[in-house]
Amino acid sequence: MRISVRVQPGARRTQVGGRYGTGDPPVLLARVAAPAADGRANRALIEALAAAFGVRRRCVTVVTGESSRTKIVDIVGANPALAQRLLER
Numbered sequence: 001m002r003i004s005v006r007v008q009p010g011a012r013r014t015q016v017g018g019r020y021g022t023g024d025p026p027v028l029l030a031r032v033a034a035p036a037a038d039g040r041a042n043r044a045l046i047e048a049l050a051a052a053f054g055v056r057r058r059c060v061t062v063v064t065g066e067s068s069r070t071k072i073v074d075i076v077g078a079n080p081a082l083a084q085r086l087l088e089r
Helices: 040-053 080-087
Strands: 002-009 015-020 027-032 060-064 070-075
Touching (some): 040 070, 040 080
């Protein structure tokens, strides 16, 4: 499953849930405590998404947006219903 994710690095705590903006397709909001330096925020995002979707870290891949806050992420084995619930948080 491919999903658009908006990352907020440097947050107080790491959490996945909520919707960024009102556009279509929906963009999942992810806050990570790691700073946006040396790829640490991307690694934290992968760990957070893997935990939120109940998959292994290797099942989560950033397809586009390595250096951008808005990314397209591929999550192998993710449940689309869970993605919808996360967007509604």
